[in-house]
Amino acid sequence: MTDIPLVVHLIYRLDFGGLETLLVERINRMPAAHYRHAVVCLTDYTAFADKITKPGVELFALNKQPGLSPGTHAALWKLLRRLRPTILHTYNLSAVEYAPAAMLAGVPVRINGLHGRDAGDPQGRNRKHNMLxxxxxxxxxxxxxxxxxxxxxxxxxxxxAENKSRLLANGIDADKFNPQGGAVRQFGPETIVIGTVGRIQDVKDHATLLRAFVLLHARLPQVRLAIVGGGPLLAALQAQAAQAGVADAVWLPGARTDVADILRGFDMFALSSIAEGTPGSALEAMASGLPVVGTRVGGVPEVIADGVTGALVPPSDPVAMADALERYVMDAALRLEHGTAGRARVERHYNMAAMVAAYESLYDALCEHKKQFRKSAKSCVE
Structure with a gap:
């Protein structure tokens, strides 16, 4: 039996997405001699799991059904009793309720990460959710x-409480995401490509981005739009583009594994989310030397320096989004200036190695605290 502590990561579903990408990066990069890892999916996982390259990482699916599912708590308890991890690391609201099962299973350290909110509650005002x-x-x-x-x-x-909370900023692989190297460009060199990358779901509000593009394309026919990602609303977005008469000017390839090359084929990046934590896709775009037009929600203003690395606009406002994008379409020098500043900002503030070290430091501190607490409790009993 190894003495290396095991971290069990509990996530709703392991699929293409920003949270999932950074989870996999941390697993792959954290020194194997320090922590072992397992990933438990409340529902299931996709081929995205192949991005986990570290040997020995086990993957489990609990196949949870929609709604209340007491059996999932029991299944997780049994699994944790078998795995005997030192840490349970849950992600977002969808996994927050499983800490009691972990405590009953004897998991000494329990952590929850807030990486964003759902489209149904972008401001975090749902009373039942907050009570939970x-x-x-x-x-x-x-x-x-x-x-x-x-x-x-x-x-x-x-x-x-302050002593039970902290900021753990996202990090980006600035070596992988950079302005140099091969590029995937679906449209010709005479076009200006507005691009975005992310799972096509309600919280990302791609429908507003597409409406903004329709307005912009009517004024500037040379612009093109690329929305890269899979998700439940992909078909609806394709239908929206067709109905608006811009299907030939919009590229919707679904999920891709060559995102770094695709970003190098964009001229600018757009983020239309109605709720965000720290948007990894925007950081990847900035690392790739792209100016970013994003919505003023959540942690987006912390990432995009308005007027320096990009522009901030109100959420769900296609007119404001179109106007901000138009300034970059019309000014190549501004695109270069803000894209260069964005790259520098990522290198200074969103370093991948620093992110991994911060998570490892959190694990170390909590494990040490629990170790000292147990020693103290044992001494009191004696």
């Missing part, structure tokens, strides 16, 4: 957030 979060607080040793906005919300709205 509050009820779970005693079962967690730390409830961190990946943006200052989310951290403040966790403390003021949910009531997470």
């Amino acid at each position: 979060r509050r009820l779970m607080l005693p079962f967690y040793d730390c409830c961190y957030a990946n943006s200052a906005d989310m951290l403040a919300w966790n403390r003021t709205v949910i009531g997470v």
